[in-house]
Amino acid sequence: MQKEIQDLVEKSLKKARRLRAAGNYGHAYAHYTAVVELAPEKRADVEQEFTDVLCKWGMDLEKVDFEKMVLCYTRSLEIFPDNPRMLNNCAAHYIRKESPREALPYLNRALSSAPDFLPAEWNRNYAYNLLIDRWHFPMLNDRNRNTCYERAISNRISQGYNTVLDIGTGSGLLSLYAKDSGSERVYACELSTEMSFIADKVFSTNNSTDITLLPQHSTSIEIPRDIPQKVKLVVTETFDVALFGEFVLSTLIHAHEHLLSADGIVLPMGATVFAAAVESPQIRFMSHVTPAAKSDLTLNFAGINICADNKNYEAISLREDKTLYLTDPVEILQVNFNDLSELKELHTDGTKNVSWVKVRKDGRIDGLVVWFKLDLDEENTLDTSEEDSCWQLAVFADKPVKCSIGQDLKITTELWREQLRCTYELPKDKNDNSNWRKCKDFYRISQHTVMFLNDDDYMSSIARVAQLHRTKRYRYILDLGPFPVYGLEMLKWNEEVLRVYCYAETEEFGDLIMRIAEQNGVDREKICIVESCEEIDRSLDVVFYHNFSTQGEINDWSEPSLYQALKLTLSTDGFILPRRIFLIGQLIYSEDLPRMVLVEDKNVQRSLGKSNYVIGDFVNQYSCRQRFDLDLALYKAVEVSEERVLVQIDEGNTTSAVANFGKIQQRGVLPNVLVCWYTIHLDGGNCVASRRENSFMNHSAIILEDEVKGVIERGEDVRFKVLQMTGLTRVSLVL
Structure with missing residues (x-):
């Protein structure tokens, strides 16, 4: 019998390898499975082959039978329970299916088995990004936003609006403000499962278990099933950069009709949307192909209009020193959140408004920037165009148009199905010989x-x-x-x-x-x-x-x-x-960058009374200390060190290095960020760095732990260990 099993194992292994070479991964996987089940002593020898086939077969199965794919991984992980590649790839399937919570146990197992397996670390960070939107961090750190909401909520409750529904509570901060401002009853609803978990912990830790948490969308709340009676105050902050993108109209219509008492009120009271035309190399760079004349590129793109195939608008932080406002702001839309008939009209019929504004400078219009003012109550207003606001601007890009001082610019605003669209137009100029008017061919391609x-x-x-x-x-x-x-x-x-x-x-x-x-x-x-x-x-x-x-x-x-x-x-x-790629680093100090990845509890405390809220502990569990998509020109920063090569990227191998920044002199500020970018060596001395103006890619920032301050204060060299695996990197301070 043993001889027969050995013969069967050898035949199955030969078949598995032939099928693998032929690209028949499904049948190869079946034969490899027979080998490892019948001959446990061969598992170590074929583990890598088995893993390769499983991963490729899993990619095929994902498209046609996700459940079967999961079963294959489950069965395989019973045989190889600590295989980090299997665990990571199984998690990656869940992430692509937008099920990050299901992915996390596999990723944690992978990192427990192999702490330096960077693909699993990368995927875990990506899962965190899916579970909690990154804008929660700067939003909770926006002290002005928080204070204005707190004061407006307190004002309304003092006026008798003392039963509160917080729609889209997120971390639960506004509900805490309502409770501690003297409300009789507070209800908080949140659709995101992960944010509901966080809010539940926040309420428990901050002695606010009497706040009723409803893990559902407000439109599914029923009276008296979920709350006993209608509330007097609805509080919400469900707005995107263009105000309406999170479907606030339909949400508030339902609230008025089903959840808010007849004498109740919504906070904010309303909003006013503004627009202005700007000349911005930043917008142009992201929106339209305009090959520069000084380029050594010999390919001719003349007469071809190539623009980015983007969604309706982009959320962008514009560089003030590179943005020229060519018109004064013009009011393009107003909405009263306490007028149900107006909300219904906007939701059902939409609106189309035409505004005219004078061009005040000669230039070239690259797009419209749009922002809004939220009137929380009669005393507190938030302006999303302010420099320290957590909101970005909504940018509506169109083809560049030359303009002259005194011209009338037509701005058309459309709101349809809660989607805002803004376009602009100058009177036709017969003498306009710009390339755009000569273009016969028009192509839309990716922004990248x-x-x-x-x-x-x-x-x-x-x-x-x-x-x-x-x-x-x-x-x-x-x-x-x-x-x-x-x-x-x-x-x-x-x-x-x-x-x-x-x-x-x-x-x-x-x-x-x-x-x-x-x-x-x-x-x-x-x-x-x-x-x-x-x-x-x-x-x-x-x-x-x-x-x-x-x-x-x-x-x-x-x-x-x-x-x-x-x-x-x-x-x-x-x-x-390229022949070689290097990761470069520089130590800096910045007050702004840590607020993008870590919530500081000092920014959420009440201004009108005593509070000791603990929120950061729960939100920061999902923090990724390495933040990508960084344009350092948008943030205030002080350079603390020279540039250093951190590591050479080798996508075929795992490498490690130690980067020594030497002793850092204490000159008023200590570094709290390591900013990173790449130098790309193509061939023959042709090299380009990604940290420069008008680079096709941004760079990243690693928020440093407090330990770096101790190293500097002790007069020791500041050194970082850099691990590189398949192009992914981890940078950690050497203590």
């Missing part, structure tokens, strides 16, 4: 690609590398840039190139690539658009591998590893561009 093409320094570096390679015998090229600049430049100048493979995210994007090729005299027959590396049937001489996100991080490709797949497709002498 727009920013990539607008990064003149990066485009110049890529073009110079192509010129460096124009005499090389490179025949087959894969260009994985957001736009195949390197590949098209090589086709234009290097006759040896026979084929350039590239990806196209949409059919329209593929058409754009071909249109640019045709306009530049490139043979379209030499361009092959593919969806995966498996479609490439030749060894490659060069791969241009652009693996950066606009947020300032190297993409986590997870499973399967694209980088490893690319290395397998290279010819013997083939290579990948």
Whole structure:
């Protein structure tokens, strides 16, 4: 019997390996499972192969049968319970399904088994981001916002509006204000499961268990099932940067009709929305392709209108020193949250308003910035355009339009189905010969690609590398840039190139690539658009591998590893561009940046009475100390050290390094942030850093623990251990 089992195991293993090589991962997984179940002694030998097949089979199953995929992972983890890759990949499936809470146990197990397995750490942080929106941190740290709400709530309760429903309570702060302002009864509803957990802990810790927490949307609340009777005061702060994006109209209509007493009132009372036209290189950079004249790029984009295929508006913090207001603010919309008929009309019929405003300066309009003022009560108003506000601005970008002082600008405002849209228009000028009026072709592409093409320094570096390679015998090229600049430049100048493979995210994007090729005299027959590396049937001489996100991080490709797949497709002498990537760091001091990732309880305390609220302990459990998508120009900061190389990125291996910043002199401020960015070495001395103006990517900031102050005060060198794995990094202070 034992001999028969051994023969069966050997046959199954051979079949599993053949099927794996053929890409038949489902059948390969079945045979590998037979091997590890029948022959436990072989588990260690085949664990990596088994894991590879499971991860690839899981990707296939996710698309057609999620439950079967979960069963495969459950069965496999019974055999390999501490395999960090299996645990991480199972979690990644849940994250893609937008089920981050289900993912966390697997990620915690993975990190318990392998504390330095950075993909699991990255996915756990990502799960935290899904569970709790990052705007909760700056919002709770906005002392002015909190104080205004507290005073307005206290005023209303003192006027007799003493039963309160807090809609969208979040952490429960406004409910605490209502309770401690003397309300008879407070109800708090919250749809987010995770925020409900937090609010429950906040109420318990702050001796407010008498606040009734309803973990549901306010529109599902029924009387008397959920609350005994209608309330006299509804409090809410369910507004996005364009006021209406969180469906506040439908929420308040339901509240007026079902939850608020006839003599009750809503806080805030109402809001006024404003708009202004601006000239902003920041908006232009994100919205439209405008290749700079000084670029070494030789590809001709003339006559082609390329803009970002964005949602209706972007939430942006604009750099004040780079933003020119070309008009005065104009009021475009008002809403009274205590007028039910007005709310119903706006919700059902929408509105369309036309406003006219004089252009006060010569310039170029890149878009409209929109903000609002919240009238909480007669005494307290919040203005979301103020510099220290936790809200960003809503930006409605359109094609750049030249304007002259004294012109009348038409701003059209539409509100339909609780979506705000703003457009602008100048009177037609017959003498306007701008490129936009000459454009015959119009393409919408991703914002990432727009920013990539607008990064003149990066485009110049890529073009110079192509010129460096124009005499090389490179025949087959894969260009994985957001736009195949390197590949098209090589086709234009290097006759040896026979084929350039590239990806196209949409059919329209593929058409754009071909249109640019045709306009530049490139043979379209030499361009092959593919969806995966498996479609490439030749060894490659060069791969241009652009693996950066606009947020300032190297993409986590997870499973399967694209980088490893690319290395397998290279010819013997083939290579990948960029040649090298370094992570750079600098110590700074900033009051602003820690508030973006950690809630300080001092910012939520009452101004009108005694309080000792504890909220930060619960919200900060979901904090990610490394914050991406950072433009340091938007924040006040003091440089405390020189720049240092932290580590060289190696996506094929795990590496570690120690970066020594030396002794830091105590000159008034001590560092509390390590800001990080990349230097990208393409080839032949062509290097570009991501921390610069008009970079296609932002950078990141690591909020430091208090221990760094002790190191500095003791006069010791400030050193950081940097761990790098598949492009992901962890930076920790060496004590």
